[in-house]
Amino acid sequence: MAKMRVVIAGYGNVGRGVRQALARTEDMELVGIVSRSPERVRREVGDAVPVRALADSAAWVAEWQPDVAVLCGGSKQDLPVQGPELVKVVNTVDSFDNHSRLPEHFHAMDQAARENGHAAVISTGWDPGVFSMERVLANAFLGVRAYGFYGMTPKGGLSMGHSDALRGIEGVLDARQYTHAVPEAVERVRRGENPDFQPGDMHTRECLIVAEPGADLDRIRKEVVEMPGYFAPYRTTIEFVTQEELNARCAGFPHDGLVVAAGTTGDAGNSANVEYHCRWGSNPEATANILVAHARATVRLARHGGKGAYTILDIPPAYLSPLDREELLAHWM
Ligand SMILES: NC(=O)c1ccc[n+]([C@@H]2O[C@H](COP(=O)([O-])OP(=O)(O)OC[C@H]3O[C@@H](n4cnc5c(N)ncnc54)[C@H](OP(=O)(O)O)[C@@H]3O)[C@@H](O)[C@H]2O)c1
Numbered sequence: 001m002a003k004m005r006v007v008i009a010g011y012g013n014v015g016r017g018v019r020q021a022l023a024r025t026e027d028m029e030l031v032g033i034v035s036r037s038p039e040r041v042r043r044e045v046g047d048a049v050p051v052r053a054l055a056d057s058a059a060w061v062a063e064w065q066p067d068v069a070v071l072c073g074g075s076k077q078d079l080p081v082q083g084p085e086l087v088k089v090v091n092t093v094d095s096f097d098n099h100s101r102l103p104e105h106f107h108a109m110d111q112a113a114r115e116n117g118h119a120a121v122i123s124t125g126w127d128p129g130v131f132s133m134e135r136v137l138a139n140a141f142l143g144v145r146a147y148g149f150y151g152m153t154p155k156g157g158l159s160m161g162h163s164d165a166l167r168g169i170e171g172v173l174d175a176r177q178y179t180h181a182v183p184e185a186v187e188r189v190r191r192g193e194n195p196d197f198q199p200g201d202m203h204t205r206e207c208l209i210v211a212e213p214g215a216d217l218d219r220i221r222k223e224v225v226e227m228p229g230y231f232a233p234y235r236t237t238i239e240f241v242t243q244e245e246l247n248a249r250c251a252g253f254p255h256d257g258l259v260v261a262a263g264t265t266g267d268a269g270n271s272a273n274v275e276y277h278c279r280w281g282s283n284p285e286a287t288a289n290i291l292v293a294h295a296r297a298t299v300r301l302a303r304h305g306g307k308g309a310y311t312i313l314d315i316p317p318a319y320l321s322p323l324d325r326e327e328l329l330a331h332w333m
Helices: 013-023 038-045 057-064 079-086 099-115 130-142 160-167 183-190 217-225 243-249 283-303 325-331
Strands: 004-009 028-035 051-053 068-071 092-094 119-121 147-150 172-181 203-211 235-240 255-265 270-280 308-310
Touching (some): 004 283, 013 028, 013 283, 028 057, 028 283, 068 079, 079 099, 099 119, 099 308, 119 283, 130 255, 147 183, 160 172, 160 203, 172 243, 217 235
Parallel strands (some): 004 028, 004 068, 068 092, 092 119, 119 308
Antiparallel strands (some): 255 270
16 A cells, blocks of 8 residues: 655644654655745755745645645644645644634634545644543543543643743743642542532642743732633742753653543442543654544545544544554454
């Protein structure tokens, strides 16, 4: 079988991870990278992979004949614009992670994909993505709600969005935000209480901040704890550190999370508890690996006549796997 031909669209943390993940597959090959800053990407990847301007899509599609493009742009500004444009010319997969705007992204991708006879798998990473599937499975099996907790390890999970929000405050040079699950809240869910949590009941937020010399630390502290949505509802700790200390303590992009649901089965009320826990040493690399499996599924969906937008909920797991049916039947059932 010819290898599936894959383009990476947008080259940042996730794009880098997709390149490394593709190199570990045997059935897929990276045919090129497209970017708004091709010179920057060329400096990084050298001659190993062809790099083109993202906007020249007619040219690189004609040259490379890709089966699928893995869209690695940011969810806030890039994917809502790039997604509907790129799916006009190629099948796509993305990890759009703005939950509140997910229906809007689905419909924009669905329309553009259908009009051009392509398949678009959207919002597939770990959350949204694998966690979405686990939530839906738990609800389908037990009829209860499923809860998501993040930062179960002592180090907690690095939140890029909250770190960006801290860096946006005047007087802040650099910052990281680690999310921690509240252990008592996890235990309440495990006991089957199905609590009505407020956002601040489930997680606490730990901020490490490098401030400009002479900055008003009390003002920064106040702006952080009062920031609506991001920190105001949460128990938040703030530590001011030097850049060297931040660099030493905050290497990489660790994250982890738990989907947990608890209920009962049968008339006797037997307890039933399902949990799915993942621990990622690198959030963008993990997201990239999930994206690459879904790139495989996108190509298979398209080959089976799939047109329009899909989510992880629509994809048979066998489409994700590099293993054939006989191997799956013999060893993985
Ligand atoms: N669903 C999930 O579970 C999940 C998990 C993690 C992340 N994500 C999503 O993945 C998205 C991408 O994350 P990321 O960490 O890869 O973001 P990122 O590093 O900021 O990259 C985003 C885009 O910014 C541009 N860029 C990156 N580095 C640059 C630089 N040094 N100079 C100029 N431009 C640069 C690249 O576009 P060009 O190459 O076109 O310039 C790249 O595609 C996030 O926005 C998030 O929505 C989803």
